[in-house]
Every structure is written in structure tokens, then in C-alpha cells.
Amino acid sequence: MRLWGGRFEGGPADALTRLSVSVQFDWRLAPYDLLASRAHARVLNRAGLLDDDELSRMIGALDDLERACVSGDFRPTVADEDVHTALERGLLERLGALGGKLRAGRSRNDQVATDLRLYLRDHVRHIVSRLVELETALMSQAEKHTETAAPGMTHLQHAQPVAFGHQLLAHVHAFARDIDRLRDWDRRAAVSPLGAGALAGSSLPLDPQTVAEELGFGSAAPNSMDAVADRDFAAEFLFCAAMIGVHLSRLGEEIVLWASQEFRWIEMDDAYSTGSSIMPQKKNPDVAELARGKSGRLIGALTTLLTVLKGLPLTYNRDLQEDKEPVFDAVDTLLLVLPAVAGLVATMRVNTARLTASAPDGFALATDLAELLVRKGVPFRDAHEAVGHLVVWCQVHDKTLDGVTDEELAKVSPHFTPDSRDVLNVPGALAARKAHGGTAPDRVRDQLISLREVVDAQ
Numbered sequence: 001m002r003l004w005g006g007r008f009e010g011g012p013a014d015a016l017t018r019l020s021v022s023v024q025f026d027w028r029l030a031p032y033d034l035l036a037s038r039a040h041a042r043v044l045n046r047a048g049l050l051d052d053d054e055l056s057r058m059i060g061a062l063d064d065l066e067r068a069c070v071s072g073d074f075r076p077t078v079a080d081e082d083v084h085t086a087l088e089r090g091l092l093e094r095l096g097a098l099g100g101k102l103r104a105g106r107s108r109n110d111q112v113a114t115d116l117r118l119y120l121r122d123h124v125r126h127i128v129s130r131l132v133e134l135e136t137a138l139m140s141q142a143e144k145h146t147e148t149a150a151p152g153m154t155h156l157q158h159a160q161p162v163a164f165g166h167q168l169l170a171h172v173h174a175f176a177r178d179i180d181r182l183r184d185w186d187r188r189a190a191v192s193p194l195g196a197g198a199l200a201g202s203s204l205p206l207d208p209q210t211v212a213e214e215l216g217f218g219s220a221a222p223n224s225m226d227a228v229a230d231r232d233f234a235a236e237f238l239f240c241a242a243m244i245g246v247h248l249s250r251l252g253e254e255i256v257l258w259a260s261q262e263f264r265w266i267e268m269d270d271a272y273s274t275g276s277s278i279m280p281q282k283k284n285p286d287v288a289e290l291a292r293g294k295s296g297r298l299i300g301a302l303t304t305l306l307t308v309l310k311g312l313p314l315t316y317n318r319d320l321q322e323d324k325e326p327v328f329d330a331v332d333t334l335l336l337v338l339p340a341v342a343g344l345v346a347t348m349r350v351n352t353a354r355l356t357a358s359a360p361d362g363f364a365l366a367t368d369l370a371e372l373l374v375r376k377g378v379p380f381r382d383a384h385e386a387v388g389h390l391v392v393w394c395q396v397h398d399k400t401l402d403g404v405t406d407e408e409l410a411k412v413s414p415h416f417t418p419d420s421r422d423v424l425n426v427p428g429a430l431a432a433r434k435a436h437g438g439t440a441p442d443r444v445r446d447q448l449i450s451l452r453e454v455v456d457a458q
């Protein structure tokens with residue numbers, strides 16, 4: 001049963017049918033298509049195109065069809081071109097000729113754009129909930145480590161000590177921005193295309209604004225051509241998804257490093273790590289690696305859709321059918337990865353002793369020494385130079401910064417005095433970074449308080 005048989009003599013070629021059919025992936029839009037159909041039936045009734053009795057039979061049949069879809073009694077077949085075709089067949093099976101009235105004033109072009117917006121707005125809510133769970137897991141770990149010193153790195157080299165909780169919260173800020181972006185996305189996505197018809201609107205007295213309201217949209221599209229041609233909402237969602245993917249990948253990469261023998265900063269819980277089929281001793285960070293790897297398909301989904309869209313003339317073109325698989329894959333991927341990473345983070349055991357012991361490694365307190373000289377009036381350029389000489393002296397003599405004697409210090413530079421050694425302790429170095437945004441334990445605790453407010457409001 002096709003929706004467009006009237007002007008054709010023969011049936012379509014098999015090759016065309018196989019190319020054209022989308023029901024195997026767009027069937028997941030069925031609940032949203034049914035929702036939009038109920039709203040459309042009511043608008044036809046208000047327009048005097050369906051009488052009250054017809055409306056109640058129509059709504060009854062749509063409800064029954066929905067139940068049959070949920071129970072699996074109604075399934076799409078390979079002969080149904082897409083979800084809209086399948087559902088019209090289901091309606092005709094229930095209502096006979098009356099079922100054919102629902103299509104008045106509506107096209108699959110405005111229908112599919114509406115369905116996809118409804119689907120995405122709904123699923124973005126689930127994605128936000130999973131993101132909040134990940135933020136919560138990171139924050140509860142951070143809470144235990146507001147005072148735990150860790151080697152802070154730039155270029156993956158020891159740079160300056162930081163509180164491990166500060167580093168964990170850095171990831172929370174990234175995910176909080178992702179949620180913010182999705183909320184902002186929703187505001188722009190909340191526009192209903194229904195009423196645009198194929199591209200020009202309808203000569204029937206429809207009421208797009210009321211339909212928009214009934215479907216939970218903020219407004220109806222002000223331009224029917226834009227309504228059916230626009231897929232910005234899908235592309236923008238895919239950017240948000242790719243950005244989340246990149247954030248998950250960066251966190252994943254850190255976890256892979258932290259779990260390695262070389263770092264030994266964390267131990268993953270058995271429930272969130274995997275073994276090797278040959279090496280009995282292995283405990284692998286597959287969750288973190290899959291988070292890193294799956295970001296590739298999220299970036300790919302964005303690239304796919306932007307490439308489909310570029311160069312399309314207004315308005316609807318069949319190319320637009322290619323919008324769905326990348327969107328569905330991105331949604332599925334995020335809903336798979338986010339709970340796994342949240343579980344991994346929530347259950348990992350942090351090796352506090354090892355973090356604390358390695359925090360000053362690699363002359364990580366050198367900057368503190370230089371800043372001490374600055375406080376004594378030495379220009380930073382000279383302080384930097386003097387500490388640089390001291391670092392080389394330590395390397396040559398195989399010493400740490402705090403292992404240098406008073407005489408040795410004085411020999412390297414007259415700027416150094418015995419009290420210089422006072423700044424060479426990690427807790428002091430953390431506590432000193434107490435300005436807004438710094439790694440001082442007090443500031444990390446403040447951060448936790450304000451992040452909790454942000455996350456509660458998300």
C-alpha cells in the first residue's frame with residue numbers, strides 16, 4: 001500500500017523499493033507520529049472537516065493502533081515504505097474509508113520533521129538525566145579528594161600539584177556546559193513544522209499554533225518552506241552529542257592512563273573492567289576505551305548530516321531521509337556510554353597514597369620557589385632563571401628541590417636563603433592557590449557547593 005499510487009501505472013522496481021524504504025529504522029518514530037496524528041485529527045475537527053463522531057472514531061482507532069504497536073500485534077512490513085505509510089495502513093485496517101481523511105492538509109514532509117523534533121526533544125531529556133548521573137559520580141569522588149594532592153599536568157608532564165578533586169570537577173564543568181547547550185538547543189528545537197504541508201501551507205482552515213501548543217512546542221514555524229527544509233535542529237543536536245562524545249573521550253583517556261601500571265592512580269572495580277583471553281593477570285579499561293572510541297561515531301554522525309544538508313535546494317528533498325540514522329545512532333550511543341562511564345567513575349578506587357607521594361615529582365614546586373622570590377622583590381624573569389639553574393643543579397646531583405643544603409642554595413643563586421625551603425611543601429602549595437578558580441582545598445569545596453546547585457537545577 002503506497003501513499004502515492006494514483007498517477008502511476010506499474011508498481012515500483014524492486015531496486016527502487018529497496019533503496020527507498022526507511023521503515024526498518026524510522027519505525028521508532030511511531031509513538032510520535034501517532035501523537036501528531038491525534039493533534040491533527042482534532043484540528044480537522046475544529047476546521048469542520050471531521051464531525052464529532054468521526055473524530056471520536058479516529059481517536060479511538062489511533063489509540064487502538066498505539067496499543068497494537070506497543071504489544072507488537074501491529075508490525076510494519078517490508079511493503080510499508082516508511083513509518084507514516086505503515087501507520088496509515090493500520091488506520092485503514094481499523095476505520096476503512098474514514099482512515100483516509102486524516103491525511104488532509106498534511107504531508108509526510110511536515111509530518112516527518114515534526115516526528116523527529118518530538119523524538120529528539122523527548123530523548124534529549126533522557127540524555128540530560130544520564131549526564132547528571134555522571135556529574136554526580138564525579139562530584140562524589142571529588143568530595144573525597146578535595147585535599148588529595150596529585151601531579152597536575154600540562155603536555156602530560158608534571159607541572160604543578162593540584163587537588164585531585166579539582167581535576168575531577170574540571171570534567172564536571174565540561175558536562176555541565178553540555179547540559180546547558182542541550183537546554184539551549186531545546187529552546188530552538190521547540191518549533192512545530194505541522195501545518196506546513198508539503199511546503200506551502202494548506203488551503204484548509206488548519207490551526208498550526210494550536211497544534212504546536214498541543215504537542216508541547218513553544219510556537220509554530222513562521223515559514224512553511226523553512227519548516228519542511230530545516231534540519232538545523234538535528235545538526236545542532238549532533239554537535240551537542242559530538243561535544244559530549246569528545247568530553248567522554250578525554251575523560252576516558254585520562255582513566256586509561258590513571259589505571260595503567262605507570263600511573264597507578266586508580267583501581268577500577270571488577271564490575272567495570274575486563275580481562276584478557278590469554279593473559280590471566282590482565283584488568284583492562286574497556287569502558288574508558290569504548291567511551292573514547294565511540295566518540296568517533298558521534299563526530300561521524302555530525303559530519304554525515306552536515307554533508308547531506310550542504311547544497312540542498314529548498315525545500316524538502318529525499319536526501320533528508322538520511323537525517324535519521326545518524327541522529328538515532330548518536331542517541332543510542334550516548335545512552336549506552338553515559339551509564340557505563342558513570343558506573344566506572346562511581347566505583348573506581350583512588351590510590352591516595354600514590355597520588356600524594358608523586359605530587360611533588362618532576363620539580364613540580366619550582367614555580368612556588370620562583371613566586372617566593374617575586375614576593376621578595378626579585379623580577380620574575382630573574383627568579384625563573386635562578387630556579388631553572390637550581391633544577392639543573394638538582395638533576396646533575398640527583399637531588400630533589402627540598403634536599404639542597406643552605407650552602408648549596410646560596411651557591412646556585414644569592415636570591416636563595418634558608419627560608420626558601422619553606423614553600424617546598426605540597427599542602428602549602430595547594431593552599432596558596434586560594435584565589436577564585438584555584439586548586440586550594442577551600443576553593444575546591446566552594447566549587448562543589450556551587451556545582452551542586454547547578455546540577456540540582458539541571
Ligand code: ARG
Nearest residue numbers: 022082108109112318320321
Ligand atoms: N521517509 C521520508 C523521510 O524520512 C518521509 C518524507 C517523504 N516525503 C516525500 N515527499 N517523499 O524523509
